[in-house]
Amino acid sequence: MTTACCPGSFDPVTNGHLDVIERSCRLFDEVIVAVLENPSKRPLFTIEERMDMLREATSHLEPVKVSSFQGLVVEFCRQIGADAIVKGLRAVTDFDYEMQMAQMNARMGTETMFLAANPEYTYLSSSLMRDVVSLGGPIDGLVPDFVLKRLTAKLGK
Ligand code: PNS
DSSP, X not given: OOEEEEEEOOTTOOHHXXXXXXXXXXXXXXXXXXXXXXXXXXXXXXXXXXXXXXXXXXXXXXXXEEEEEOSOHHHHHHHHTOSEEEEEEOSXXXXXXXXXXXXXXXXXXXXXXXXXXXXXXXXXXXXXXXXXXXXXXXXXXXXXXXXXXXXXXXXXX
């Protein structure tokens, strides 16, 4: 039984995240999507809202379970028995920070596997989606339709 941990803020989940989660399901028996609950950050969506959206968006993926965590991701991986952290790598701009975290996490006992982002989604990020919606721009096709509705309800003009 192999288990992947896909950690992130998911504020909100995008089609880029979902692409990485779906591809992880082809590589691992179980995929735990782990939403960071960081009391010092002020996310747009509450932890429950972020987890609800992820559950809805991954309901067709049998291996996926959605959880939340606080503190070190390696500690959470230890608790759930994850074999690896899986993350998407979008562009060179991600590289330095992701490399730093992967090396530190490896030192603390959990390896990271990177999936090259689908070229359709390399420019996507949750913060870009929030910005564009708050300025009245279109993001259909970049997040699930029900996520777009929730974003528009919170931020839309
Ligand atoms: O979606 P994000 O915000 O890019 O995800 C970042 C995340 C949650 C994966 C990263 O911040 C993280 O793993 N945080 C948990 C705290 C931790 O373990 N920090 C040390 C990493 S070396």
